[in-house]
Each structure stands twice: as structure tokens, then as C-alpha cells.
Amino acid sequence: MIEGPMGAKPEELDELCELVGKVFNWQMRENFPTLFCNDNTDNLRIIKEDGKIVSHFGFVIRDMIINGCRISVGNVGAVCTDENYRKKGYAWKILDQAIEKYRADGVDMFLVSGSRSLYIQHGCTHVGKVKNYAIYRGMPIPSAKVKAIKYTVDDLPVWSALYRNEPIRFHRPYNDFLVLTTSGLVYRPDSRLFSISDGNKIVAYVVGSCDNNKKSFGLHEYAGSRKAIIASIPQWFEELNVDRCVVPVNLYDIEFNQIFHSLGIEPDYGTTGGTIVIINFPQMCERLLPLFEEKIGSHIANVLTFSERDGNYVIGLDGDEAIISDPHDLARIIFGDPPILEAPTKIPAEGKLLDVIKAIFPIPRPEYGLSYI
Template sequence: MQLRLIKPAELDQAALLADSVFREPGATSMKELFPLIFRPGLSHSYAAIADDGTVAAFMGLVPSTIKTGDAFLNVFSIGAVCTDPAFRGQGLAGQLLQLCQSHAAEAEASLIFVSGDRSLYTRAGCVPFGGTQFAELNASSAQALAAAAGEEWTLRPMQPGDFFAVYRLLNEREAGHVYSPGELALLLGTEAYAGVMGLAQRTLVAVRDGSIEGFAAVAVPAAADVPAPNTATAVEWAGQPSAVAALLAKAALCGGVGTLQVPVPWQERGLLALLRDAGASLSGGANSGTVCIADREALLRQTEGCRKGLDLSSVQDDKELISLLFDPASSEDSDAIPLPYMSGLRFI
């Protein structure tokens, strides 16, 4: 058994393994949902390769950059973790995780985000992080939100000609993934999170005086008359809070949606106020998944410009350091470093 970086020629086999573990027959393949993991290129993912060349286990590892204020965090995300049933019980996933952590540290990444929270990850130092308010819009609160947002916007599906306006809005957020135009166009089409949830992605824009001032991607039932496996959810948004609120209200009031869940990062106070005033139910929690430190020095270096004088020289425990940096409950909200919600367009 070899545990190593996967080769481009082996990615199709890894995608088939992931399909056998995560997807129902006839469902969209993981290869289509997660091109950042499975398309050929400079792969960072690892696999356990049996003596006959079979991909026995796989762990997707994808690099990205997160903008938070004026700082940029170079990070990795782990996803599509799977082991062939014939090779389970050999500790392959744990060994692959160690290789991924070493890889990220060597690349001087600051953090590794993981889409899961099972013991495989928590034993390796992954912890919950950040703060999120989970809003739930029903018909009543959605109607109130629509009334509060006003009628000054034209709300319509996103068109190809809207692309650069949406790209600008996403890059203007206080905290968010840094997208290249090509990457954003790809992710808008792959619908990864919606696909995993058994839903369909819809993209909407709010236009005023010919200018796009709001964008929202939502995962909703594919058809109004077909029961959906999961509740509709907002995937990602950007723009003026009132414009975003109008788009979320529109999505919630569409036929077949019923209830729309909106995971709002703690720093988006304007949108949270609109949702609260409209009567949406709110419950607090952490961000999506878990995170671990890849390289402590890189983390301190990359967050230096947004730590606001916070002295971390005596903090030795990784969990405490992550909490002090990113958890709004650990200090004053204004001292925590904001992060995007991680189950968005760039869900891994």
C-alpha cells in the first residue's frame, strides 16, 4: 500500500470511489460537483493506492485564499474523504490526514478547514470555530422582510451579463473567499452544496437604476410538487443588506420552498438586524465544519494586520488560539476576526 499525492490519471478512479460512498445511483457525480478536487491540474490531494493500483482511500485537499478585512489567509480545505469498504479498519484515513496536515504546513498555509466534525478530525486537533446566526424564514417572516426591504429593486435571475457585477460584490465583502473570475464562473455552475443537499441552486440579483446591488445563491427544491430531502438554504450572498434581504425574501416565498434557512456570519450585523426585525427565528452556533492550525507562525503572520493588538505570545493551546482569533464569544465582537460561512459556493 502506497500513501502519497494522487496522480492526475488516478483522479477519475477517486471520483468513482467517492460516488460509491456519497452519491445515489443516477445522481450527479462528485467529479462534476467538485471540480476543484477532481479535475486534472496541480493536485494537492492524497490517496492510499493498493498494490494492484486501486484507489483504496482518498482525501481531497484544495488550496484557497480568504480575505478578511485587509488580511489574506492562505488555507486548505479537506473534503470528499472516503475509503473503499474492502480496505476499512486499517487507519488509512488517519494516515492521509497526517499527510495533508504536513503538506499544508510545508506550504505555509495558516489553517485547514474540514467539512466534517467526526472523531477522525477532532483527534487530529480540528475544532469548531467562529460564530454564526442561523435564521429561519417562514412565509410570515419572509413577507415582513420583503416589506422592510422595500420595492426599489428589480429582482430577477442572474444572467451571464451580470457576472462581473456579481464578482465585484463578492470581492467587496468584509470576509470572503478570493475568487478568480474563472473559478467563480465554474463554481456558480457546479452547484456543489446544493447538489450534496439534493436541491437545485438558483442565483438571483437585485437591480436598482440599472446597477446590480445585491446577489444571492440559494439551494431550493428542484420542483414545487416533489418533496425535497432537505430544507431550502441560502448558499452565498453579497451586496447591500436591504438588497440581499429582498432576494432572500423572494426565494423564501417561491412555491415549494416553505422555509428558508440563512446561516449568517456574526459580522453581518445589517442583514441580521433586518432578519430579526422581520421576525425570523435566530439561533446561534459555530461556523460550518471544523478547523485546525496548519502552521502557527503562518497563522500569526497572516492575521497580524487584523488582530487589533491582541497579544497571543503566551497562548500555547491551538484550540484556545483559534477561539481567541475567530470566536466572537471569546472577546468583544469587534476583536474577533470575521470569516465567511464555509458551506457556500466554495464548499469542499
């Protein structure tokens, strides 16, 4: 007998974690405490066969905050099927049902920690660019009286305040922050969490890890003073015995990019983490309207229309329409092309409508950081 797709029950959490841990050969509950917890079991979408859980899709629903606008995002991870029950289309069925369910629940898009064919065929795609700056031991770095100290839970109120001041981020409840920085292993067992102090107060924080060769330290999340972060890099070289530090920087982070430019450091371009699919285009654009107003003015923004028609995505203005048929193109138009794309995504519009679309898109999106699942 087949049951589901459906949400797991709290009493099934141990069984589910056993399945996921077996497939991934990892302690999933400990590494992803916001995913595998009693408060989130209905978002652990499963199929059961013969009375046992055999397939799973995990979701954590949180808002993404982009320059003050909130869009609802389903972070997707820990997707697996028992090896004895594969090739039955169970994962496909769960994802189909999840798109329908979460669209009805008000979710705008999925952010998936993967890019296999199952996701691509459901519209997921890589989007956006990030600048990766590499700083090597011995490079001249502006000094400042700062010190990187190991994170303790007493630092969390300041970390939370620093993160809240970031213009592009996830909505992260304090209880999420607490478990992600304490009971969770922050998805990398060799993670390093540093508070950066100017001697009087914490002015920044970083989360990072060393590569497999222990020669490079890469940042996964940071917040606060960019100057303080830069000034603390020589300390990481010594304490971690590494020769290189890699700092990913959002294209829209003017201060950080300018600091690296002034140091003569040129970036390599990478893609933002994960793949995305937009599951409710009109609703998402409605939630982004305040940002559009700031970009093009309220008179134009308020007469723009965003709709879905016959499986297409439609942007309208003054009787003209841009009709986008491919969900991959839609995501890339909204969040920008990834560097791996051979040719830029074409916007199917001309004249004033084309100018307006280019003015409102692309928009930034935060990196996973601690919110990775």
C-alpha cells in the first residue's frame, strides 16, 4: 500500500532521520536542526510504502528579504529515496505535490541545494553571479585594531543585530540563529565561527571553513563592518595556518567590492548557491512592488502587470506584453544570468517595456550561509 505524498508526523521523525542518515551517511538531524525538528514535520514531505517511509523531500519555509521586500521561499534539501524503492517516480510525485501545496500556502519560489535532472525538469536553474575575491598571505591589507575571537552563545544577540542590518538576507528567527550556531554543526564539521571585536564591541562576524587541503579558508556568511572583516584576515592566516582566504561578495555590496578594488584584487565570478524555481510569479512580483517603485517610480510600477497565462509568464505595460515561456528564463531574468551561461537570456520585449524590465531586474538574492539545507 502506498501512502502520500504527505507531511510526516512528529512520531515519525526518528524513522525519517534514520532513512535520510542512511542515504547520505551523515547525521542529518544534528546538521540541519531547523529542518528535522518537531515544529517542521509537516514540511518533511514523504511517501510511505508497506507502512514505512521510503522517499522524502525536506522544506524549510522562510522569508527572503531583498531591500526591505519580503518574498516567501521554500528551502529544499535532504531529498532521498530508499535504494530498494527507487525508479518508481516517488520523488517526482512529492515535488509535483509540493509545488501545488506551497503555491496555495503563499510560497513564491523554491531554493534547492542541488541541480540534478529532477529539479531542472521542474524549472530549477542556476541564477546570478557572485564575486569571489582571493587574498593571499603576504598581501598588503589595511590594518585596524580588531581581533577575531571564537564565537560563544553570549555573542548571539549582537550577531542577530548585525545580520538584521544586512539589506539582502533571510528572515532568521532568533531560535533559528541559536540552533544553527550551537547545536547544529553548521553543515560543515570544520566550520569556524568568529566574532570580530574592535576592543570595545563586536562589529562583525564571519562563518567559514577550511578546504580539504587545509590551505584555504572560505567564508560562507558574514555581517557587519567590511573593513573589520578585511583587517582580521591576517589573524586567520596565523591561527588556521592557511595561505589563502576566499571572500564571496554580492555584486550589490558596493563597500566590500570597493575595498577589494582599492587593494587591486580582481575577482573570479561564480554562481550563487543552489538552483531556484519560481512557483508563484504574480504574487512574488506583487511583493516586490515597493522595490520596483524605488527603481522606476510609482506611476509606472503601479500599472505594470504580472500574470500567468496558458503556462506562460506575462509582464504587461500599456498594452504591450513580454511573454516568457521557459521557467528557467524567467528565473534568470529576475535574478540575473549565471557566469556559466554561454549567451545572455533574451528578454522577449522591446521599446519602453524592455527598458522597464531591464530597470527592475535583475534583483539580488542572499547566499545560503547558515541557512543552507
